[in-house]
């Protein structure tokens with residue numbers, strides 16, 4: 092049986108005519124930069140998340156960087172975040188000369204443990220970046236409460252959770268700023284790099300808009316030091332097609348994630364820990380990640396049966412060579428230490444068939 096980790100080909104095949112048509116109309120128009128597809132995309136992103144400002148940009152990483160730039164983050168500032176995420180979350184903090192301060196994760200959701208945040212706040216703390224890992228939001232109410240008490244800004248790294256809901260509201264619009272990514276393998280992906288920034292703040296919105304266009308107020312008049320953070324028109328055109336089908340894909344993701352967990356439960360697999368999704372939120376399952384004790388042997392075995400896997404993420408941030416200058420003691424992060432050794436992601440896409448899923452689960456259960 093042929094199984095892809097994330098089935099990007101299927102999705103293209105399904106909407107091929109429409110996508111080709113959208114791409115060719117960009118090619119014909121030659122409006123490669125800031126073409127009309129971008130305004131259209133931003134309008135639907137704003138509607139979808141119910142955010143006042145929705146700004147498409149060059150990537151999820153740049154979305155995070157622009158958010159910190161909008162807050163004037165500078166050397167000496169501290170930003171609280173999780174050590175269990177993709178490197179970009181901490182990287183952007185360091186790029187501005189600020190210091191990431193890591194807080195251990197919740198043993199059930201693997202998101203930042205909100206109850207441990209307060210102990211890490213100092214007079215230099217400026218912001219908190221919770222990551223909505225694998226497509227499920229962190230405890231945003233608790234985090235926003237702490238931020239309000241200490242006058243900090245919360246930036247949700249929603250790069251894996253676009254389309255997820257928290258207490259009936261959309262990920263990306265749960266704190267002062269939300270950032271997402273349209274990297275091809277994310278729940279809503281384009282055909283290259285792309286991202287978006289969301290806010291309802293009337294100062295930050297226009298400022299971020301300027302920052303992503305070289306800090307320009309108008310052509311050749313620059314108020315801020317910004318970056319080239321634009322999204323390509325071609326990527327916006329692809330996203331405009333995909334946005335139409337995204338609500339259905341979210342439902343398919345819910346169903347496939349739920350079915351994985353049910354099948355594992357029926358098989359009574361005590362050695363496997365399935366994802367825990369809290370009652371007041373949904374996951375878009377950017378990854379369906381389980382925990383196993385003998386990960387190396389597990390991966391070797393199921394890969395030999397033709398089932399691709401991935402590990403998100405094997406090395407916590409504080410163990411990364413690039414961050415060794417922070418001189419962090421891993422013993423401070425007992426939960427991250429265990430989870431990063433045991434976590435493994437299974438194939439996941441809205442198009443995973445029942446047969447494929449049955450085969451994957453049986454292969455694991457009968458191992």
Ligand SMILES: *Cc1c(COP(=O)(O)O)cnc(C)c1O
Pocket residue numbers: 150151152153176177179180222248250251271272273274284285286
């Ligand atoms: C993918 C990802 C990013 C970076 O997004 P890019 O679009 O690849 O730059 C940042 N944070 C998390 C949690 C991600 O999964």
